[in-house]
Amino acid sequence: MSPTPDRPRSFRTAAVIPAAGRGVRLGPGAPKALRGLGGTPMLIHAVRAMAASRAVRLVVVVAPPEGVTEVKNLIDTHALPERTDYLVVPGGATRQESVGLGVGALPDDISVVLVHDAARPLVPVDTVDAVVEAVRDGALAVVPALPLADTVKEVEPGAKGEQEPVVATPERARLRAVQTPQGFDRDTLARAHAEAAPDGEGATDDAGMVERLGVPVVVVPGHEEAFKVTRPLDLVLAEAVLARRRANDGF
Numbered sequence: 001m002s003p004t005p006d007r008p009r010s011f012r013t014a015a016v017i018p019a020a021g022r023g024v025r026l027g028p029g030a031p032k033a034l035r036g037l038g039g040t041p042m043l044i045h046a047v048r049a050m051a052a053s054r055a056v057r058l059v060v061v062v063a064p065p066e067g068v069t070e071v072k073n074l075i076d077t078h079a080l081p082e083r084t085d086y087l088v089v090p091g092g093a094t095r096q097e098s099v100g101l102g103v104g105a106l107p108d109d110i111s112v113v114l115v116h117d118a119a120r121p122l123v124p125v126d127t128v129d130a131v132v133e134a135v136r137d138g139a140l141a142v143v144p145a146l147p148l149a150d151t152v153k154e155v156e157p158g159a160k161g162e163q164e165p166v167v168a169t170p171e172r173a174r175l176r177a178v179q180t181p182q183g184f185d186r187d188t189l190a191r192a193h194a195e196a197a198p199d200g201e202g203a204t205d206d207a208g209m210v211e212r213l214g215v216p217v218v219v220v221p222g223h224e225e226a227f228k229v230t231r232p233l234d235l236v237l238a239e240a241v242l243a244r245r246r247a248n249d250g251f
């Protein structure tokens with residue numbers, strides 16, 4: 001819904017959580033989003049992280065197609081804020097497809113959309129709120145990001161285990177590691193998905209697809225605890241962060 005001079009822009013905000021991945025890099029087991037973290041499925045942490053923001057009125061979970069009933073049961077049986085609505089839809093073969101299916105399920109009255117990986121269960125609410133605020137302030141696409149600790153090399157990719165020639169060393173001070181939730185004006189995100197090639201042409205995040213429209217994307221500060229659980233060691237770190245939070249909160 002586009003704003004008109006007679007109709008002020010609404011800021012009704014939803015979060016889409018793509019959670020339909022397998023978690024191949026994490027190793028064998030249940031789909032990654034359904035694996036436990038501190039005794040609770042990672043997905044539930046991610047849902048709580050989005051619903052913790054008072055701005056978020058609806059959370060759309062994009063579930064593994066064969067796991068829709070299981071995810072609906074998880075949503076029904078875990079304590080979640082009642083001011084927020086929850087919807088579960090089946091996902092697709094790629095992250096891009098899953099996000100597109102989530103965006104396609106949004107009701108008409110949503111004008112601001114957060115896209116948040118289920119694999120980033122511990123993002124603090126202040127980061128979520130900062131992204132929402134930047135979109136509400138007028139940015140069409142917002143990403144939380146952090147400066148890098150490592151130097152980054154561009155290489156000519158070779159076969160696994162082979163030597164790879166270095167092509168360039170980008171100036172580290174200009175690079176950022178991008179996290180989620182990424183926040184968007186709803187129409188801009190929907191257009192990016194509608195116009196993207198089915199394989200995304202190498203876009204590994206939604207903001208990358210928006211950039212291809214020629215729409216500016218802005219960065220706000222990310223947070224160390226918004227890291228993505230990708231490999232086994234990430235899960236060890238996530239358990240430690242959660243244990244520290246619980247100790248600090250006294251439960």
Ligand SMILES: Nc1ccn([C@@H]2O[C@H](COP(=O)(O)OP(=O)(O)OP(=O)(O)O)[C@@H](O)[C@H]2O)c(=O)n1
Nearest residue numbers: 018019020021022023024025093094098118119
């Ligand atoms: N077909 C897919 C693939 C990924 N995702 C989601 O996109 C997010 C980021 O993806 P990633 O961390 O790569 O998760 P997986 O695809 O599960 O991991 P892997 O690549 O190791 O299999 C995750 O929340 C994942 O569930 C999705 O909804 N649908």
Ligand SMILES: C[C@](O)(CO)[C@H](O)COP(=O)(O)O
Nearest residue numbers: 095117178179180204205228
């Ligand atoms: C969207 C993302 O989390 C931003 O850093 C990242 O690009 C997802 O990559 P993945 O390979 O799908 O985990």
